[in-house]
Amino acid sequence: MSSGPRNWWRNAVIYQVYPRSFADANGDGTGDLAGVRSRLPYLARLGVDALWFTPWYRSPQNDGGYDVADYRDIDPVLGTVEDAEALIAEALEMGIRTIVDIVPNHVSSEHEWFAEALAAAPGDPARDRFWFRDGRGESGELPPTEWTSSFSGPAWSRLDDGQWYLHLFAPEQPDLNWSHPDVVAEHEAVLRFWYDRGVAGVRIDSASMLVKDPDLPEVGDHEPGGHPHNDRDGVHDIYRRWRKIADSYAQPRVLVGEVWLPEADRFARYLRDDEMHMAFNFDFMTRGWDAETLRESIETTLATHRDVGAPPTWVLSNHDITRPVTRYGRRDSSFSFETKRFGTPTDLERGARRARAAALLTAALPGVLYVYQGDELGLPEVEDLPAEVREDPMHHRSGGVDPGRDGCRVPLPWTSGGKAFGFGGPPWLPQPADWGRYAVESQLADPDSTLSLYRRVIGLRRELRDADFAWIPTDPQVLAFRRGEDLTCVVNFGDAPAALPDHAEALIASARLEDGRLPGDAAVWLRTRPSHQ
Ligand code: GLC
Numbered sequence: 001m002s003s004g005p006r007n008w009w010r011n012a013v014i015y016q017v018y019p020r021s022f023a024d025a026n027g028d029g030t031g032d033l034a035g036v037r038s039r040l041p042y043l044a045r046l047g048v049d050a051l052w053f054t055p056w057y058r059s060p061q062n063d064g065g066y067d068v069a070d071y072r073d074i075d076p077v078l079g080t081v082e083d084a085e086a087l088i089a090e091a092l093e094m095g096i097r098t099i100v101d102i103v104p105n106h107v108s109s110e111h112e113w114f115a116e117a118l119a120a121a122p123g124d125p126a127r128d129r130f131w132f133r134d135g136r137g138e139s140g141e142l143p144p145t146e147w148t149s150s151f152s153g154p155a156w157s158r159l160d161d162g163q164w165y166l167h168l169f170a171p172e173q174p175d176l177n178w179s180h181p182d183v184v185a186e187h188e189a190v191l192r193f194w195y196d197r198g199v200a201g202v203r204i205d206s207a208s209m210l211v212k213d214p215d216l217p218e219v220g221d222h223e224p225g226g227h228p229h230n231d232r233d234g235v236h237d238i239y240r241r242w243r244k245i246a247d248s249y250a251q252p253r254v255l256v257g258e259v260w261l262p263e264a265d266r267f268a269r270y271l272r273d274d275e276m277h278m279a280f281n282f283d284f285m286t287r288g289w290d291a292e293t294l295r296e297s298i299e300t301t302l303a304t305h306r307d308v309g310a311p312p313t314w315v316l317s318n319h320d321i322t323r324p325v326t327r328y329g330r331r332d333s334s335f336s337f338e339t340k341r342f343g344t345p346t347d348l349e350r351g352a353r354r355a356r357a358a359a360l361l362t363a364a365l366p367g368v369l370y371v372y373q374g375d376e377l378g379l380p381e382v383e384d385l386p387a388e389v390r391e392d393p394m395h396h397r398s399g400g401v402d403p404g405r406d407g408c409r410v411p412l413p414w415t416s417g418g419k420a421f422g423f424g425g426p427p428w429l430p431q432p433a434d435w436g437r438y439a440v441e442s443q444l445a446d447p448d449s450t451l452s453l454y455r456r457v458i459g460l461r462r463e464l465r466d467a468d469f470a471w472i473p474t475d476p477q478v479l480a481f482r483r484g485e486d487l488t489c490v491v492n493f494g495d496a497p498a499a500l501p502d503h504a505e506a507l508i509a510s511a512r513l514e515d516g517r518l519p520g521d522a523a524v525w526l527r528t529r530p531s532h533q
Pocket of ligand 1: 103
């Protein structure tokens with residue numbers, strides 16, 4: 001085990017691997033763990049501290065692995081438990097820790113518990129690990145509540161025996177009943193299973209949704225903490241227990257929450273010092289490219305986290321979100337699942353400039369930086385995937401109205417030409433014909449590429465550690481702040497070039513300076529005083 005400092009995570013750069021789309025070693029068209037192992041030198045050279053793997057467990061893949069059939073096994077398409085152990089160990093030898101995804105709100109309908117529940121009669125205790133209920137209406141033909149699934153449509157499905165079961169996501173993802181002792185015990189055992197194999201932490205999926213009101217009221221108006229199936233106060237007991245398990249290891253393990261909550265104070269409750277270590281900052285991620293709105297988000301984020309003593313996180317995207325190059329190329333560049341539609345006009349060149357500037361901005365902020373695979377290559381969203389290759393239930397269950405999330409999951413290009421641009425076999429989602437221009441190989445050779453920018457900024461960022469943060473007054477189209485005594489980050493959201501504060505040296509810029517001024521949609525890191533070394 002690494003004997004690294006206990007607080008390694010507080011300033012870490014954490015790289016998200018979507019294993020099906022990273023690198024395919026056996027040539028079957030789906031990425032695998034052997035593929036990741038073969039590319040560890042790439043990740044080490046990028047300078048990341050940890051890898052977060054989206055679920056790699058055995059799964060029928062009805063929701064890209066977020067439908068787990070067996071937590072103690074790796075999906076055969078990806079490899080074996082031995083491959084995972086070897087990957088964890090090899091990465092650690094290169095100084096890279098591993099974070100795995102835990103999906104506690106639901107399991108796959110192919111999980112043995114659900115199979116048992118289906119085989120049992122209504123009322124049998126085997127059904128108590130889930131939410132089975134009789135329906136409403138004369139013959140139970142109406143679902144128990146009007147709750148809707150996050151993937152469109154009702155959150156209940158009916159069985160032939162007349163009972164309904166709850167699924168806040170797809171029908172293949174039945175929700176677990178967290179007041180059942182088996183559910184509690186099994187998850188704690190699963191955490192230990194992976195901690196004992198050397199993983200440094202877990203990312204907790206849909207973390208605020210686990211506890212439900214057993215009376216099953218409709219959503220309606222409610223007090224904070226009184227929503228029938230989200231952010232109920234009881235959920236915190238679960239994470240307090242998980243924190244104790246994490247802390248029982250000589251090298252304490254880390255809990256990272258996927259917590260989507262609009263209220264900063266409710267969000268911060270998950271970060272109290274006996275709960276999670278950090279949670280994804282979706283507030284920042286979903287805001288558009290605009291100085292004022294991002295300044296406000298940064299201020300709220302810093303204040304909220306200061307109060308609870310947790311590091312802020314900076315996330316530009318993940319496997320659920322439209323890629324930043326595409327998002328920032330739109331007139332309304334904010335993100336919401338509700339407004340995602342096909343055919344939004346996009347200026348990709350502008351989006352690419354802004355995404356590079358956003359990389360410099362987020363890397364300069366205090367706390368933890370998350371990088372989703374492919375963002376370091378400046379990949380755009382692949383928007384024109386044919387309907388028949390799309391897999392995402394978010395797309396299918398919306399009747400094809402929502403593009404879904406496949407467009408940010410297209411396999412990575414490694415080489416500028418050749419089969420599948422060096423990914424492996426014919427990719428499970430087709431890569432666009434011009435994908436070679438984004439390939440790792442092409443970008444390594446180009447000092448101005450987005451990959452080169454990421455490599456340099458991740459390296460420079462190490463100097464910042466816990467350095468203080470202070471805004472520098474500027475005109476409204478510009479954000480500028482200092483980190484510590486001698487580093488200043490300036491971001492220009494306007495169209496006209498902006499004057500820079502006095503500085504000794506421009507360390508890194510997302511676009512070429514114009515007569516010493518910062519062009520629009522660009523960012524720069526300045527050394528404001530000569531360094532004393
Ligand atoms: C999270 C995951 C997403 C998944 C959902 C259901 O939001 O990030 O990919 O579909 O949970 O598990």
